[in-house]
Amino acid sequence: xxxxxxxxxxxxxxxxxxxxxxxxxxxxxxxxxxxxxxxxxxxxxxxxxxxxxxxxxxxxxxxxxxxxxxxxxxxxxxxxxxxxxxxxxxxxxxxxxxxxxxxxxxxxxxxxxxxxxxxxxxxxxxxxxxxxxxxxxxxxxxxxxxxxxxxxxxxxxxxxxxxxxxxxxxxxxxxxxxxxxxxxxxxxxxxxxxxxxxxxxxxxxxxxxxxxxxxxxxxxxxxxxxxxxxxxxxxxxxxxxxxxxxxxxxxxxxxxxxxxxxxxxxxxxxxxxxxxxxxxxxxxxxxxxxxxxxxxxxxxxxxxxxx
Numbered sequence: 520x521x522x523x524x525x526x527x528x529x530x531x532x533x534x535x536x537x538x539x540x541x542x543x544x545x546x547x548x549x550x551x552x553x554x555x556x557x558x559x560x561x562x563x564x565x566x567x568x569x570x571x572x573x574x575x576x577x578x579x580x581x582x583x584x585x586x587x588x589x590x591x592x593x594x595x596x597x598x599x600x601x602x603x604x605x606x607x608x609x610x611x612x613x614x615x616x617x618x619x620x621x622x623x624x625x626x627x628x629x630x631x632x633x634x635x636x637x638x639x640x641x642x643x644x645x646x647x648x649x650x651x652x653x654x655x656x657x658x659x660x661x662x663x664x665x666x667x668x669x670x671x672x673x674x675x676x677x678x679x680x681x682x683x684x685x686x687x688x689x690x691x692x693x694x695x696x697x698x699x700x701x702x703x704x705x706x707x708x709x710x711x712x713x714x715x716x717x718x719x720x721x722x723x724x725x726x727x728x729x730x731x732x733x734x735x736x737x738x739x740x741x742x743x744x745x746x747x748x749x750x751x752x753x754x755x756x757x758x759x760x761x762x763x764x765x766x767x768x769x770x771x772x773x774x775x776x777x778x779x780x781x782x783x784x785x786x787x788x789x790x791x792x793x794x795x796x797x798x799x800x801x802x803x804x805x806x807x808x809x810x811x812x813x814x815x816x817x818x819x820x821x822x823x824x825x826x
Contacts, residue, residue: 556639560601564640565590568614571629571648576685579623588643602641607631614645620688624720625650652685652690653718656728670705674729677701686725691716697716698729700769706736708767708792708800737767738802742775748808750784755806758782772802784809 556562566588568579583589587606592598611628632644658680678694695714702710702787713731718725742759744752745747759776761771776788791803 520655520810539569555597556599557601560634561605561639561641562599562638563588563590563643564601564783567636567642569632569644569646571646576652577623577651579616582614582617582645582647586613592825601747602643607643611645614647618647618649622653622725623649623651624653624685624718624723626675643716647653651723653720653723653725654683655680655684655686655727656724657717657728658682659726659728661728662733664707667705667736670702670707670733673701674698680727686716686718691727694727695729698731702731702733703767703769706738706766706768707733709734735798738799739765739767739771740796740799742802742804744804744806746806746808750782750808754782755779755804759804767800778803779806786810 520620544796558581566583566586568582570579578809588602588610588675589600591600596689611631614628614796615626618624626647626649629646629648634644636642641659657676658678660671660674663674677700679697680690680694684690691724693713695712698712699710702712711734715728715730716725717728739761741763742756744755749753758775760774760778765771771791776790778787779788785806791805792800794803796803
């Protein structure tokens with residue numbers, strides 16, 4: 520009887536110990552091997568940009584966005600990234616190209632440091648020497664109409680770039696958009712423009728030159744509407760914001776389009792400026808009537824890690 524009780528006690532202790540070991544192993548496996556973790560290679564846990572000089576001209580998180588070497592992604596389903604030397608080598612070029620767009624044409628990735636972490640993780644650090652920034656030393660316009668000297672003053676005022684500013688590709692592209700809009704607002708509806716950027720890497724200087732073919736100033740003629748089926752044309756015509764003889768201005772076209780859409784009877788309004796005679800353009804508003812008893816619902820989301 521005593522031997523039987525002792526045997527049962529030993530067996531019970533052994534079972535408890537076995538269950539404890541299984542529970543510990545299960546818990547440790549959950550911690551050490553998350554769902555979806557690749558079976559081979561070290562997983563990138565963190566990517567950091569370290570500056571040789573302690574300047575903070577370009578935020579590190581902006582540089583790492585869009586790299587092939589990246590930490591885990593996702594909220595519900597985690598996507599892990601295994602470190603790859605070829606990908607890291609390509610990322611060095613991506614980082615240097617990004618810095619060049621920010622005006623640091625001599626920026627270099629000096630080295631890639633790897634720090635193994637517990638289990639199968641690792642941290643990756645790209646050591647960057649930004650170098651000196653490139654400054655804008657020249658702003659010039661060519662091809663502007665001589666009869667409108669005020670246009671050049673308006674362009675210098677609106678482009679948002681001053682001599683001495685750090686050159687960035689984004690500011691240059693935005694300046695081109697502002698120039699096109701300023702020309703249109705001055706009545707040059709069909710102006711054409713091309714830009715040039717000259718960079719002296721050794722001197723860290725850049726020059727911007729904008730070559731413009733303005734063409735003549737344009738006046739607006741009588742507007743017409745096409746695409747109407749059931750809606751009365753005279754009601755739409757009352758929404759036209761200009762009178763024949765007015766100087767062209769994109770706001771007049773935009774206000775007209777907005778007022779027609781405010782009728783809530785049209786799904787789209789497209790201005791067509793192809794019909795012109797000499798310096799007069801006769802805008803045509805191409806409309807699409809909405810379906811009767813139509814209910815529209817919509818939504819969306821967009822993200823661009825490179826910008």
